[in-house]
Amino acid sequence: MKYDYLIIGAGLAGATFTFMARRKGKKCLVIDKRPHTGGNIYCSSVENINVHKYGAHIFHTSDKEVWDFVNSLVEFNRYTNSPVANYNGRLYNLPFNMNTFYQMWGVKTPEEASAMIESQKQDILHKMRKDNINEPRNLEEQALALVGKDIYETLIKGYTEKQWGRECKDLPAFIIKRLPIRLVFDNNYFNDKYQGIPIGGYNKLIDKLLEGVEVKTGVDYFSDRGWWDSLAGKKVFTGKIDEYFGYRFGHLEYRTVRFEEELHECSNYQGNAVVNYTSRDVPYTRVIEHKHFEYFGNDVEKIPVTVISKEYSTEWRQGMEPYYPINDEKNGRLYSQYRELADMEPDTVFIGRLAEYRYYDMHHIIGKVLKADI
Numbered sequence: 001m002k003y004d005y006l007i008i009g010a011g012l013a014g015a016t017f018t019f020m021a022r023r024k025g026k027k028c029l030v031i032d033k034r035p036h037t038g039g040n041i042y043c044s045s046v047e048n049i050n051v052h053k054y055g056a057h058i059f060h061t062s063d064k065e066v067w068d069f070v071n072s073l074v075e076f077n078r079y080t081n082s083p084v085a086n087y088n089g090r091l092y093n094l095p096f097n098m099n100t101f102y103q104m105w106g107v108k109t110p111e112e113a114s115a116m117i118e119s120q121k122q123d124i125l126h127k128m129r130k131d132n133i134n135e136p137r138n139l140e141e142q143a144l145a146l147v148g149k150d151i152y153e154t155l156i157k158g159y160t161e162k163q164w165g166r167e168c169k170d171l172p173a174f175i176i177k178r179l180p181i182r183l184v185f186d187n188n189y190f191n192d193k194y195q196g197i198p199i200g201g202y203n204k205l206i207d208k209l210l211e212g213v214e215v216k217t218g219v220d221y222f223s224d225r226g227w228w229d230s231l232a233g234k235k236v237f238t239g240k241i242d243e244y245f246g247y248r249f250g251h252l253e254y255r256t257v258r259f260e261e262e263l264h265e266c267s268n269y270q271g272n273a274v275v276n277y278t279s280r281d282v283p284y285t286r287v288i289e290h291k292h293f294e295y296f297g298n299d300v301e302k303i304p305v306t307v308i309s310k311e312y313s314t315e316w317r318q319g320m321e322p323y324y325p326i327n328d329e330k331n332g333r334l335y336s337q338y339r340e341l342a343d344m345e346p347d348t349v350f351i352g353r354l355a356e357y358r359y360y361d362m363h364h365i366i367g368k369v370l371k372a373d374i
Helices: 012-023 064-073 098-105 110-130 139-147 149-164 202-209 225-229 297-302 329-343 362-370
Strands: 003-008 028-032 043-046 049-052 059-061 084-087 090-093 194-196 214-217 232-237 254-264 274-277 286-289 306-315 348-350
Touching: 003 012, 003 225, 012 028, 012 202, 012 232, 012 362, 049 202, 049 306, 059 064, 059 362, 064 202, 064 362, 084 149, 090 098, 098 110, 098 149, 110 139, 110 149, 139 149, 149 306
Parallel strands: 003 028, 003 232, 028 214, 084 274, 232 348
Antiparallel strands: 043 049, 059 194, 084 090, 254 306, 274 286, 286 306
16 A cells, blocks of 8 residues: 555544644545545635635644644744624624623623623513423523523624534533633633634644645545545545435534635724624624734735625535534534444544534544644
């Protein structure tokens, strides 16, 4: 066999595994059915703006080993994720913090904010006690029990229903078991110690991970899997686990996202990288202005145009890009059946969000690969 590893998928999981395998002297061949490497963190260049083609990706972690690893490959900037919510033209800071509560109710102290939240929660808690309900039965009851009516109806309900394509009353409570509430004026979305974006975009990170390795794009592994398998002693599979096994037990389900990209003849469209549209009446969930990931302050004016992407959440169908696993009982049982088959293939590593039917942040997948037995 010509290679030690055939890596199927040139996204972050496959590329990181390839880097670590090559560091240990393994010879790898990487293939990907897309015309580019990078998977969902791939960036295109429009007017010198790095556009996150498959949705916004912000790297964040508290794992120093992971942070040092990625920074040993490329330099990261100081981007801090501070999204804004737009509800019928009114703007609110996210995550829920003292700025949000001031914008919502005019409260100015943590004590006032806590009192308002507690008073808002009492209606649903009283109703649950009256109906002898011990635990919230759905997402709506869970959210109301955590933050009350105003925040739920303004910032959670419409956005969540667009994301999942279902009424909040029909979604399980566990989706929103906890909501971050900060009684400080802090718009930093993540609690992690480190965060940022690779200077020059994520393609630079992927290129470093795949440096010196044979890579073939525009190649469908399933078009001739027997021949591809014959090239290497072991495989790393990062695609859909149900497809790998020929959908033997049926299809796993996903939510997906489609994007409408627009070029605007202005230097600054919305003043922030991420603006969530939380009203159900607005069809898209959020608008991403890509320039703000890498240009800060008045630097945005250095490029006289800007690129935005409107994101629409929708049901996944065959042929569409799968994004978010549906973490319900039905799909959990189905994945378990496929996992049993995967466990019977000791020479194949199944890794990543599609192969493991699990949503991963970028730092999680890198941390997992760094600890893998290669």
